[in-house]
Amino acid sequence: MTRFVVRRLLHALVVLVGVSIVVFLLLHLLPGGPARAILGFRANRANVAAFDAKYGLSQPLPVQYFVWVGQLMHGNLGFSYKQNQSVDSLLASNIPRTLILVGAATALALVVAIPMGTYQALRRNRLDDYLLTAMAFIFYSMPTFFIGIVLIVLLSDVLPFFPSTGPTATAPLSSQLANLVLPVLSLMLVTLALFSRYMRSAALENLIQDYVRTANAKGVPQVRVLFLHVLPNALLPIITLVGLSLPGILSGAVIIEALFNYPGMGLLFWTAAQNDDFPVLLGTTMVVGVAVVVGSLLADVLYAVVDPRIRYS
Amino acid sequence: MMSLPSAIEQVGSSPVEDGEPESRARVSRLMARVFAENKLAVIGVFGVVLLFLFCFVGPLLYHTNQVQTDIPISNQGPSIAHFLGTDSAGFDILGRLMQGGQVTLLVGISVALLATSLGVIWGAAAGFVGGLLDTLMMRVVDSLLAIPSLFLLIFLDSIFRPTAPMLVVVIASLAWLVPARLVRAETLSLRSRPYVDSARGMGAGTARIILRHIIPNVFGTVMVNATFQVADAILTVAALSFLGMGIPPPGANWGGMLSDGVTYVFAGYWWQIFPAGVCIVGVVVAFNFIGDGLRDVFEVRLRRR
Numbered sequence: 001m002t003r004f005v006v007r008r009l010l011h012a013l014v015v016l017v018g019v020s021i022v023v024f025l026l027l028h029l030l031p032g033g034p035a036r037a038i039l040g041f042r043a044n045r046a047n048v049a050a051f052d053a054k055y056g057l058s059q060p061l062p063v064q065y066f067v068w069v070g071q072l073m074h075g076n077l078g079f080s081y082k083q084n085q086s087v088d089s090l091l092a093s094n095i096p097r098t099l100i101l102v103g104a105a106t107a108l109a110l111v112v113a114i115p116m117g118t119y120q121a122l123r124r125n126r127l128d129d130y131l132l133t134a135m136a137f138i139f140y141s142m143p144t145f146f147i148g149i150v151l152i153v154l155l156s157d158v159l160p161f162f163p164s165t166g167p168t169a170t171a172p173l174s175s176q177l178a179n180l181v182l183p184v185l186s187l188m189l190v191t192l193a194l195f196s197r198y199m200r201s202a203a204l205e206n207l208i209q210d211y212v213r214t215a216n217a218k219g220v221p222q223v224r225v226l227f228l229h230v231l232p233n234a235l236l237p238i239i240t241l242v243g244l245s246l247p248g249i250l251s252g253a254v255i256i257e258a259l260f261n262y263p264g265m266g267l268l269f270w271t272a273a274q275n276d277d278f279p280v281l282l283g284t285t286m287v288v289g290v291a292v293v294v295g296s297l298l299a300d301v302l303y304a305v306v307d308p309r310i311r312y313s
Numbered sequence: 314m315m316s317l318p319s320a321i322e323q324v325g326s327s328p329v330e331d332g333e334p335e336s337r338a339r340v341s342r343l344m345a346r347v348f349a350e351n352k353l354a355v356i357g358v359f360g361v362v363l364l365f366l367f368c369f370v371g372p373l374l375y376h377t378n379q380v381q382t383d384i385p386i387s388n389q390g391p392s393i394a395h396f397l398g399t400d401s402a403g404f405d406i407l408g409r410l411m412q413g414g415q416v417t418l419l420v421g422i423s424v425a426l427l428a429t430s431l432g433v434i435w436g437a438a439a440g441f442v443g444g445l446l447d448t449l450m451m452r453v454v455d456s457l458l459a460i461p462s463l464f465l466l467i468f469l470d471s472i473f474r475p476t477a478p479m480l481v482v483v484i485a486s487l488a489w490l491v492p493a494r495l496v497r498a499e500t501l502s503l504r505s506r507p508y509v510d511s512a513r514g515m516g517a518g519t520a521r522i523i524l525r526h527i528i529p530n531v532f533g534t535v536m537v538n539a540t541f542q543v544a545d546a547i548l549t550v551a552a553l554s555f556l557g558m559g560i561p562p563p564g565a566n567w568g569g570m571l572s573d574g575v576t577y578v579f580a581g582y583w584w585q586i587f588p589a590g591v592c593i594v595g596v597v598v599a600f601n602f603i604g605d606g607l608r609d610v611f612e613v614r615l616r617r618r
Contacts, residue, residue, distance in 0.1 A: 011455075014455075018455065018457075019460060021456070022460065026465075138594065138598065140601070142597075143548050143551045145571065146551075146590045149571070153586075246461075247459070251464070254461075255555065258555075259575070273467045276471060281467075281471070284464070285464050
């Protein structure tokens with residue numbers, strides 16, 4: 001078990017280094033060089049020279065990389081001149097809201113997808129299976145923002161149940177729960193389609209196994225077979241699936257936040273892109289990359305804890 | 314005349330690779346038959362053909378002006394003159410759907426072609442050569458996959474001014490990662506096949522083996538993934554256009570039309586929103602059906618991602 005964890009940890013570290021190299025290279029892809037990109041393209045030479053000196057931009061690239069990584073380790077993600085705030089303070093105020101959005105959407109998607117997929121497996125190839133499959137297919141093929149738009153029209157315009165914009169940053173979230181509904185619902189529906197398809201095939205794979213036949217032959221009640229035998233086995237790959245879908249869910253969060261004006265990390269990123277606020281863009285990319293690597297590492301380790309077959313392969 | 318179960322079995326083992334003297338024409342007919350039996354896949358093909366006709370032949374039959382704005386007739390609902398109404402700049406929506414469709418389809422297919430080619434070469438090389446090179450190449454793939462693509466795409470878009478070809482390059486620069494992984498996995502299992510040894514024995518170099526033996530035999534996996542790539546690329550273009558980072562006006566694009574339409578969602582101008590959305594969903598569903606059908610034909614257990 002320790003060997004597995006160590007190996008997986010090393011892999012994650014290498015990928016993390018890779019992510020940092022990618023972000024660092026992006027920094028230097030900026031047109032006109034980092035100094036001009038961050039200070040503005042019309043910055044005068046004196047300012048550019050001062051910027052270069054301050055951030056050591058005339059040193060060889062590998063040296064700059066290690067200096068930059070050192071800064072990262074200290075939690076210094078850069079400074080946004082456009083918003084006159086350090087990147088980490090901007091992220092610190094916005095990330096929690098995105099975590100709520102992503103967390104709620106993923107949790108809800110799982111809560112609905114697991115029973116739905118199991119139900120589909122039990123009633124496979126009958127009408128309700130086909131209908132639910134068709135529904136999953138359609139949701140899977142819809143652009144995230146289109147689902148959001150349809151929900152806005154249905155639940156905010158035609159039937160004015162929920163407000164159509166996300167919560168504002170000024171008031172605490174707990175007072176604006178109604179504003180959370182549509183964003184979370186939109187993000188949830190997209191991941192729901194993927195999870196339920198996966199759950200269905202996982203449950204199906206287990207239902208045709210011999211041990212289920214044995215259990216049935218022994219006279220074990222169906223419910224017990226389901227909850228004690230089929231479900232635990234079927235749920236295992238879902239753990240990895242959640243880890244794998246993290247990047248996709250985060251991408252979806254960006255779109256949903258843009259659509260609903262939801263004050264989270266995604267909206268921060270998008271506005272920064274429109275304002276050419278590169279420090280924010282780079283800092284956010286780095287944070288998101290780290291989050292995904294850590295998330296999939298946790299998912300893989302959890303999977304190994306729960307499924308002994310993985311540890312010994 | 315073979316019975317169908319054994320025919321499918323034969324198809325299932327990727328018929329062209331096992332070195333048995335099965336004629337290509339017979340195999341192609343078998344594959345075509347398995348594909349044709351999948352009703353959804355056939356619907357998908359019809360859908361794609363219809364959409365192509367709509368987008369490319371449609372404008373020849375239904376003339377509209379997509380370049381000059383015409384503000385006096387803007388925001389009108391469906392009528393005889395304009396079957397799907399007009400948008401906020403006065404463009405006819407139906408005509409704009411056709412033109413936007415051309416761009417959307419072309420960009421989607423170009424991305425799939427470019428990304429698949431890059432990914433196949435990268436994955437086959439990594440998988441076949443193995444060792445340190447393989448580890449390095451795959452870590453690059455892992456690192457790039459760890460960052461959610463939309464973040465990178467938005468970043469790249471903000472640097473490079475978006476035109477249709479630039480968009481294709483930008484999206485493909487991230488889309489090649491998935492085929493690379495898939496092809497590498499396939500290559501790992503293929504490189505121990507007897508025909509690879511024979512080729513080596515006859516003096517074939519690494520490059521030749523990869524090009525002439527490995528790559529043709531990953532065809533099934535690659536084809537299935539390529540169709541899903543088209544669907545994903547179209548969704549990505551739509552998302553980027555929605556975020557304002559797609560093709561700039563007056564270029565039409567289904568995602569951009571949705572984005573423009575959303576500003577008027579509460580004015581009730583449904584014709585500016587739903588036709589474009591339905592088109593996007595339609596084309597993505599069609600390509601997904603085709604991809605699923607192809608997956609059944611090649612009968613390998615593939616993961617989409």
